[in-house]
Amino acid sequence: MSRLSVPNLESNTGPSGQIYAQIKRTIGTVPNTFAAVAAHGPAALKSILAADAVVATGTLTKRDQEVIKLVISAAAGCDxxxxxxxxxxxxxGLKPEVLKRIRDGQPTGDTQRDALVGFVRKLAQSSGTVSDEDFAAIKAAGYNDAQLVEISLAFATTVFTNVFNRINDTEIDFPAVA
Structure with a gap:
């Protein structure tokens, strides 16, 4: 059970209720983490959703965006x-065996994806400090300057949700990871 209370999503008509309605229109349901953040900090959730929208309209693929977020979450230990x-x-579109390799820090066989995984893992392990070699490797893998900004923004929003979910011990409402 999550530590922070969440009001009834259907009857809440205040600022949180407006955000719940928007999320439900967009994705059909309100994930527990969004419900809890909005219940206690609707402006915080709005800012995270706005930042995620910026990343979504960038040039990173949806797969890359989720790989970044999965690597950071695995490094942080946020179940x-x-x-x-x-x-x-x-x-x-990522296959279960590829996802397991990403979570376990093993090569996936895709050179560009593995470069992204390695770069993001180093960011997570070093509090954002990377060497000239790390920088050269991500650039050599084909990621451009604008995408480095997008990687940084995806990293930042994911760290927020990782930390919040660890504080809240948010009840998982997604399929379990084996």
Whole structure:
């Protein structure tokens, strides 16, 4: 059971209720993490959703976006976000065996994806500090300057949800990860 209370999503008509309605129109349901953030900080959730919308309209593929979020979540040990981004990555077309390799830090056989996984993992492990070699490797893999901004923004929003879900012990409402 999550630590923070969440009001009835259907009867809430305040600022949180407006956000719940928007999320339901967009994705059909309100994930537990969004419900809890909006219940106690609707402006915080709005800012995270706005940042995620910026990443979504960028040039990173949906697969890359979810790979980034899955790597960060696995590095942080956030079971909720690992389940969520594993599921969303599978919806973006990544196979279960590839997702397991990503979570376990093993090569997937896709050079560009493996470069992204390695770069993001280094970001997570080093609090964002990367060497000249790390920078050269991600650039050599084909990621451009604008995509490095998108990677950074996806990283930042995921760290927020990782930390929040660890504080809240958010009840997982995505398929379990084996």
């Amino acid at each position: 909720y976000c690992v389940a969520a981004h594993n599921h969303l990555a599978s919806l973006a």
